[in-house]
Structures are given as structure tokens and as C-alpha cells.
Amino acid sequence: MEQLTLFDGMTNQPLAARLRPQTLEEFAGQTHLLGEGKVLRRLIESDQISSMVFWGPPGVGKTTLARIIAGRTQAAFIDFSAVTSGIKEIRGVMQQAEENRRYGEKTIVFVDEIHRFNKAQQDAFLPFVEKGSIILIGATTENPSFEINSALLSRCKVFVLQALKTEELTGLLARALKDPRGFGGQKIHISGEMLEMIANFSNGDARAALSTLEMVVLNGDMDGSGEITVSPETLEQCISKKSLLYDKKGEEHYNLISALHKSMRNSDPDAAVYWLARMLEAGEDPLYVARRVIRFASEDIGLADPRALEIAVAAYQACHFIGMPECTVNLTEAVIYLSAAPKSNALYTAYEHAKKDALTQLADPVPLVIRNGVTRLMKDLDYGKGYQYAHNTQEKLTSMQCLPDSLLGREYYRPTEQGLEAKIKTRMEQVKAWKKQHSDSL
Numbered sequence: 420m421e422q423l424t425l426f427d428g429m430t431n432q433p434l435a436a437r438l439r440p441q442t443l444e445e446f447a448g449q450t451h452l453l454g455e456g457k458v459l460r461r462l463i464e465s466d467q468i469s470s471m472v473f474w475g476p477p478g479v480g481k482t483t484l485a486r487i488i489a490g491r492t493q494a495a496f497i498d499f500s501a502v503t504s505g506i507k508e509i510r511g512v513m514q515q516a517e518e519n520r521r522y523g524e525k526t527i528v529f530v531d532e533i534h535r536f537n538k539a540q541q542d543a544f545l546p547f548v549e550k551g552s553i554i555l556i557g558a559t560t561e562n563p564s565f566e567i568n569s570a571l572l573s574r575c576k577v578f579v580l581q582a583l584k585t586e587e588l589t590g591l592l593a594r595a596l597k598d599p600r601g602f603g604g605q606k607i608h609i610s611g612e613m614l615e616m617i618a619n620f621s622n623g624d625a626r627a628a629l630s631t632l633e634m635v636v637l638n639g640d641m642d643g644s645g646e647i648t649v650s651p652e653t654l655e656q657c658i659s660k661k662s663l664l665y666d667k668k669g670e671e672h673y674n675l676i677s678a679l680h681k682s683m684r685n686s687d688p689d690a691a692v693y694w695l696a697r698m699l700e701a702g703e704d705p706l707y708v709a710r711r712v713i714r715f716a717s718e719d720i721g722l723a724d725p726r727a728l729e730i731a732v733a734a735y736q737a738c739h740f741i742g743m744p745e746c747t748v749n750l751t752e753a754v755i756y757l758s759a760a761p762k763s764n765a766l767y768t769a770y771e772h773a774k775k776d777a778l779t780q781l782a783d784p785v786p787l788v789i790r791n792g793v794t795r796l797m798k799d800l801d802y803g804k805g806y807q808y809a810h811n812t813q814e815k816l817t818s819m820q821c822l823p824d825s826l827l828g829r830e831y832y833r834p835t836e837q838g839l840e841a842k843i844k845t846r847m848e849q850v851k852a853w854k855k856q857h858s859d860s861l
Contacts, residue, residue, distance in 0.1 A: 434633040435626045437600045438591075439483055446480060446487065447591045447625060448583040459578055466492050470548050470555040472533070472563050472572070475580030478624030481558035484580075485529040494525035494554065500532070509543045516553045526553050533557030534566035541568045548574050582623020589618045591625055592632050606646040607636055613654050620658055620702045631658060672703075676711055679754070684719050688758035695754050696747075705746050709735035712753050720757060721766035723838035730756050761838030769832040776826060783823035816850060818857040 440446045443453055443460065452459040462468055468488055473481040482498075489496035497512055516526040528544075530536070547553045548571065555575065559566060563577055583591075592614045595601035617635070621628035635657045639647040675698050682690035698708055709731070716731040734753035738746040792802030807817035822829060834844035 433630065434595060434601060435629040438595055438598060438629060440480070440487065441490070443487060443491075446484065448479060448587045449484070449580055451581070452578055463488055463491050468492055468527075468554055469576060470553075470574055471576045471578055472557040472559060472567065473578055473580055474559055474561075474563050476560055476582050476623060478621075478626035478628075479580045479582060480625065481580060482529065482531060485527065485556045485558070488556070489527045489529075492525060492527070494527045495519050497526060497528045499528055499530045506540060506543055509540060513543075513547050513552065516547065520552055528553045528555050530555065530557045532559065534559040534561040534563070538568055541571050545571055545574070583625055583628075584623070585615065585618045588621055588623070588625060588628045589615050592617060592628060595629060595632055602636060606644075607639070607649070608646065609635070609639075609649040613649060613651065616654065617658075622702060622704055675701075675703075676708070679708070680711065680715055680719075683715055683754060683758045684762065686758055686762065688755045691754045691758045692751055695750060699743065699747055699750070705738040705743055705750060706735065708750060709738045709753075712750070712757065716757060718767045719762055719764055720760045721763045721840070722843055723761040723763035723765075723835065723840040725839065727757055727760050761840075763835045763837045763840050765832060765834050765840065773831045776829065780823070780825060783825055786820055786823065788819055789821055814853065816853055818854050 443463065446453060449459075451457065454460065473484065475481060486496060488494075495516075497515065499508075499512060512528060516528065519526045530544075533541070544553070544555055545568075548555050555571075557563075557567065557575065563572055567575075589611070593611075596607050596609070597603050613635075614632075617628055617631045621631060635649050635654050636647060638653055638657055639649040640653070641647050675694055679691055679694040679698070682694055695708065699705060713728070713731040713735055716727040720727040730753050734746075734749045737749035740746075741749075787801050788803065788805045788807075790797070790802040792798040792800075792804075797803075805819075807819045809815050809817050820827065832847075834840045834847060836844065
């Protein structure tokens, strides 16, 4: 095992730890914040860092970025865990920061998983942030609007870190094979296609991508000269996901989501659950699937069963809250409900027809009767003149014209006989009959 001596004492560290970026130039991803001329990069380079919160999924570089900032700003760096620390530890850290300040040294206090602190613990930081004793950098995977006290949050700039793109992760993996801190001292044979598969499997998580690469390399086939070859079979065994081997941006990705959508549309829950499982077990992002399910709820069911949209949105929230693999059952509940629900595409066709008119008749004015006359001039120009307030009538209806003259009589929404929409159809027919009768009598 000669490779164990190549890292000069670093071999006991995981690959992700050995390859932790030391500079902004090594940092992968977050170009929307760290690209040339972007706001966070300018703050770092001009040494104008203030307290901030990094919000993003795991493995996107929140801790690493905080360490890089500390190095660039020549500040003391205190790594603080919200999981294992309490008020006593916070006070000790603040005392150390005060000592640093007296000697003219900045202190960056990095709090990982800051959302795990309760209100009292978060409040303990507040006076020190206010007087500048510390620069607080918090990291959270949860929405800071809900998880961080408003007083503390108002004194911090929130930066949203995004999951790394497949190409960014693939580049990171390729660098790991060449970097002396990684596998640069070894001869590793692994195809670019397999690196991209690992990147896809990692769902934007750099730490997961590097850990997977380390696993497949250590389980690769070594020949007599010490060269290691990673085969597709080795990759499959290490990730335990045979169905992973499809490109999440390629044809098979779209084939599978199409299969799910059309199975639900055809009211086939068994097929729908099968295609759902095919995607999730292949490493597909559950939030992507949940977004498509939400779209389906309105496009293919709509008002035939308004609860479909509620259940779809609830499934998305469940996926966000608990993630994989626990959220599989939440998506299954939504997919089966939507498969069994009555179907109607009346909302979809209504919007598409209205969109066509909206794009071709942009100049049609809003009828004066339904304009809001909020100023004296507007009222003098007859804005709102003749407006009829439906609630003042016994039927809660008026014959007032709401469409432009050029579109008078146009029908976009045509409810079906499916589910609840059948009742809506009856109601709309009654409304139209009443309006026709009262319009003819004018």
C-alpha cells in the first residue's frame, strides 16, 4: 500500500479535508457571489467583511469560505459548533474575542448550524456583534428568516450559497486526481464519464462527491506497478445505485419525468410510483420531482380536485424539511393521490388561450368602469364611473363588462364534467345565463 505514504501524514484525513480550498482561486462554485466583481468577493478583497450568514445545502463550502475569509482578512478564527456549545462556551469565546480586540486583532467567530441555537444562545452574541467585538459568520441549511432571531439577523448580511453544478463538481473531482493533496502522486485510471456520474450522484454536495471518489479509488483494481483502474462495476458497487447510471441532464432524465407525468395523467398509480422510485433511487433531486408534481396538480387536475395542489405543495415542503430518503413516502402519497384524482386540463387551456390574446392585443385598454379612480384627475377622466359593486346586489352579480371591447364574449375557462369542476360548470352556466338576461334587458 505505497499510496499511504504519499501525503506526508495527511493520509488519516478524508480526501475532502485534504483538498479543502485555501484560497478563493481554489474555491469551487458560488460564482454568483465570488466571481470577479461580485459583491462578496469585493468585500473580502477590500477587507470590509461584516457579520453575515451563509445559507445553503450541505457540502457547498460554508465552513471553507469562512476560513478563507479569516485568512484573507488576517483575523483570528474561532470555529464554534451550535450542536455542542452552550451559553458558557459562548461567553468564553466572547472573552477571548475581547482580548484579541484589545491587541488590535479582528476575530471571526464561525458558528456552524447556527439555527440549532435557541433564542437565549443567539441573543448572547448580539451585544458583541453590535459593538464590533466579533465578526459573526453563521452557517445554516435552514431558512434564516425563521430560524435566526430577527435582532441578530438584522445585523447580518445573508448570502445564499447554491448547490454546486455538475460541471463544477466534475472539475473538482478531476483536480482531486491531479492535486498532490489528493491522488496526484498516484496513477488513477477513471473515465470522465464516471466522474460526471459521481458528480450527478452527489446532488451538488462537494464533500459527498469527494468522499465517493475516494471510495471508488480505494476499491479500484491495482496492478503490479501500483496503477489503479476504476471500472463501471466498481463504481456501481460503491454507490449501490445501479439505476444511477443515467445523465440527469440527458435524454433518460427527461424520459423518466415524462413517464411519471403521463402515468399520473393516465390515472395509473402503480406505474407512477415505479417511475418515481426509478428517479429517486437514481439520485434525482426530490425537490425537482416535487416541483413537477406541483405543476401537474394544476395542469392536469386543476379545479376538478383543488386539494391536489394542496397535497402537492405539502409534499414539496416535506421534501425540503426532511430530505432523502425519508421524503420518499411523502412524494409517494402525492403521486398516488394525483393519479387517482379526477382529471381536467381546463386551467391549462384557459391560460394558453388567454396568453395568445394577451400577446397579440397588448394595446387594449382596461375598461374605464373597472379602473381605480384614486385621484381627482382620474375621477374627472371617468375612471371607475359606473362601477357596480357585486356584494351590494342580492345575487352577488352584475352585468358590468370586464373584458376589453375587442375581446367581448371571449371564453377561456371551460370547465369539464370531472370531479368538483362539474359543480363549477353548472355555476358558471347559471352566471352566464343571468348576465345574458340582464345585459339584454339593458
